[in-house]
Amino acid sequence: xxxxxxxxxxxxxxxxxxxxxxxxxxxxxxxxxxxxxxxxxxxxxxxxxxxxxxxxxxxxxxxxxxxxxxxxxxxxxxxxxxxxxxxxxxxxxxxxxxxxxxxxxxxxxxxxxxxxxxxxxxxxxxxxxxxxxxxxxxxxxxxxxxxxxxxxxxxxxxxxxxxxxxxxxxxxxxxxxxxxxxxxxxxxxxxxxxxxxxxxxxxxxxxxxxxxxxxxxxxxxxxxxxxxxxxxxxxxxxxxxxxxxxxxxxxxxxx
Amino acid sequence: xxxxxxxxxxxxxxxxxxxxxxxxxxxxxxxxxxxxxxxxxxxxxxxxxxxxxxxxxxxxxxxxxxxxxxxxxxxxxxxxxxxxxxxxxxxxxxxxxxxxxxxxxxxxxxxxxxxxxxxxxxxxxxxxxxxxxxxxxxxxxxxxxxxxxxxxxxxxxxxxxxxxxxxxxxxxxxxxxxxxxxxxxxxxxxxxxxxxxxxxxxxxxxxxxxxxxxxxxxxxxxxxxxxxxxxxxxxxxxxxxxxxxxxxxxxxxxx
DNA sequence: CGATGTGAAATGCTTCACAGCA
DNA sequence: TGCTGTGAAGCATTTCACATCG
Numbered sequence: 291x292x293x294x295x296x297x298x299x300x301x302x303x304x305x306x307x308x309x310x311x312x313x314x315x316x317x318x319x320x321x322x323x324x325x326x327x328x329x330x331x332x333x334x335x336x337x338x339x340x341x342x343x344x345x346x347x348x349x350x351x352x353x354x355x356x357x358x359x360x361x362x363x364x365x366x367x368x369x370x371x372x373x374x375x376x377x378x379x380x381x382x383x384x385x386x387x388x389x390x391x392x393x394x395x396x397x398x399x400x401x402x403x404x405x406x407x408x409x410x411x412x413x414x415x416x417x418x419x420x421x422x423x424x425x426x427x428x429x430x431x432x433x434x435x436x437x438x439x440x441x442x443x444x445x446x447x448x449x450x451x452x453x454x455x456x457x458x459x460x461x462x463x464x465x466x467x468x469x470x471x472x473x474x475x476x477x478x479x480x481x482x483x484x485x486x487x488x489x490x491x492x493x494x495x496x497x498x499x500x501x502x503x504x505x506x507x508x509x510x511x512x513x514x515x516x517x518x519x520x521x522x523x524x525x526x527x528x529x530x531x532x533x534x535x536x537x538x539x540x541x542x543x544x545x
Numbered sequence: 546x547x548x549x550x551x552x553x554x555x556x557x558x559x560x561x562x563x564x565x566x567x568x569x570x571x572x573x574x575x576x577x578x579x580x581x582x583x584x585x586x587x588x589x590x591x592x593x594x595x596x597x598x599x600x601x602x603x604x605x606x607x608x609x610x611x612x613x614x615x616x617x618x619x620x621x622x623x624x625x626x627x628x629x630x631x632x633x634x635x636x637x638x639x640x641x642x643x644x645x646x647x648x649x650x651x652x653x654x655x656x657x658x659x660x661x662x663x664x665x666x667x668x669x670x671x672x673x674x675x676x677x678x679x680x681x682x683x684x685x686x687x688x689x690x691x692x693x694x695x696x697x698x699x700x701x702x703x704x705x706x707x708x709x710x711x712x713x714x715x716x717x718x719x720x721x722x723x724x725x726x727x728x729x730x731x732x733x734x735x736x737x738x739x740x741x742x743x744x745x746x747x748x749x750x751x752x753x754x755x756x757x758x759x760x761x762x763x764x765x766x767x768x769x770x771x772x773x774x775x776x777x778x779x780x781x782x783x784x785x786x787x788x789x790x791x792x793x794x795x796x797x798x799x800x
Numbered sequence: 801c802g803a804t805g806t807g808a809a810a811t812g813c814t815t816c817a818c819a820g821c822a
Numbered sequence: 823t824g825c826t827g828t829g830a831a832g833c834a835t836t837t838c839a840c841a842t843c844g
Contacts, residue, residue: 518656
């Protein structure tokens with residue numbers, strides 16, 4: 291009971307500390323993708339899509355790297371973790387690569403998303419590209435304000451959060467997005483979990499407590515602003531990070 | 546011209562590779578704060594504020610770690626980089642710690658922020674806690690839509706982006722926030738830079754090109770959603786990351 | 801006694817550098 | 823020849839473990 295945060299996991303590691311030749315995981319036991327890589331994959335997606343739109347069917351690691359402002363070796367290593375999808379001498383096929391990344395990110399399936407809190411942020415999310423394209427469908431919008439309940443956004447009507455049970459009965463919900471004021475976030479989170487949501491994405495500026503089996507991530511709209519303040523305040527930006535990307539937004543992960 | 550992304554910096558490192566006893570940097574040459582730490586500082590802030598509100602004046606690294614879902618040693622190491630602000634045997638004084646972190650993040654000064662693109666997201670940002678509390682003031686709201694220009698949000702009237710020059714003459718602008726559709730982002734960014742903004746925070750889902758002397762950061766509202774998809778798709782979340790935080794939102798930094 | 805602060809070890813991530821394939 | 827894929831080296835960050843101090 292000394293450290294509630296650090297359950298025995300490292301010591302009880304299933305695999306031996308010094309490798310006994312893992313044999314390079316094949317098609318069945320997929321390669322381990324570092325989270326650092328996972329977070330870059332959506333960035334590559336975005337760049338690839340832009341390249342495609344501007345008529346580039348093929349792209350080199352150098353080009354991708356230049357757009358993402360990272361090192362080309364990193365791009366190649368990231369992509370090689372998904373498989374050998376490039377063609378030596380010419381590069382990667384943009385469309386094909388997008389497909390592969392989608393598959394890796396699990397965006398080849400569709401996650402039903404419910405958004406709670408239909409203020410400005412909730413509306414922005416409901417309409418945002420990232421929530422409406424590949425991989426996600428917004429299946430429900432919830433609020434408590436009678437002035438908002440009943441309103442139609444896109445092709446979805448905002449419902450009262452008391453109807454959550456009914457909504458859950460109609461459609462499956464896998465991801466809950468909290469866009470409420472901080473004061474409501476915890477209780478809304480509890481309700482969503484009660485309704486069977488497996489993951490929570492919290493935009494409210496508060497620390498949420500949820501059961502460990504719920505995947506919890508947390509986005510702070512002002513965190514980059516604060517990081518900017520830090521670097522702006524000391525114009526001697528760390529030489530290494532100067533052109534470095536860093537991909538963020540607080541995420542708390544539970545089991 | 547082979548690698549436009551990676552200027553010589555590592556090799557030309559000022560400090561010797563093996564330390565010659567740096568002598569522990571004192572008050573003048575501040576300690577180097579790793580970016581990983583910088584990004585956690587706002588998280589600590591939020592937790593500290595909540596603890597304060599709930600009547601806890603003192604907090605231990607264990608408590609902070611439990612709330613942030615990270616290792617207590619990490620908390621202690623992070624905080625010790627700012628100075629020795631804890632009291633052995635009892636912990637940290639929450640209010641004092643908040644102050645110190647503010648100072649470290651440069652939030653003891655006030656950065657004038659201009660938000661371009663007053664749709665749902667722009668409004669959400671303009672009203673968001675993170676943009677209106679310590680460290681930042683929203684000094685201008687800009688849009689092109691005649692239906693929006695002239696509208697009053699909080700105590701600021703939305704102005705047409707053509708008035709940017711005039712705005713810049715009236716008040717200093719240090720941070721520009723882009724909350725426009727992707728299609729407008731690049732030109733708006735150019736305008737803001739032209740108006741003297743030193744940093745850009747881009748919420749538009751597009752890759753922005755800006756001069757290297759501009760500090761550029763980029764937030765993707767759906768990136769965590771995509772990361773969720775990845776982990777949800779393979780319910781065997783990496784055992785190590787299970788309770789790990791990770792703090793994100795794409796950031797592209799230019800000198 | 802309890803909790804900080806911190807060397808040193810462990811781990812993870814990035815970058816280099818180059819073999820190898822189209 | 824050009825660009826990928828990848829061991830191995832180099833860094834950064836995390837975690838341990840414990841001396842230290844209020």
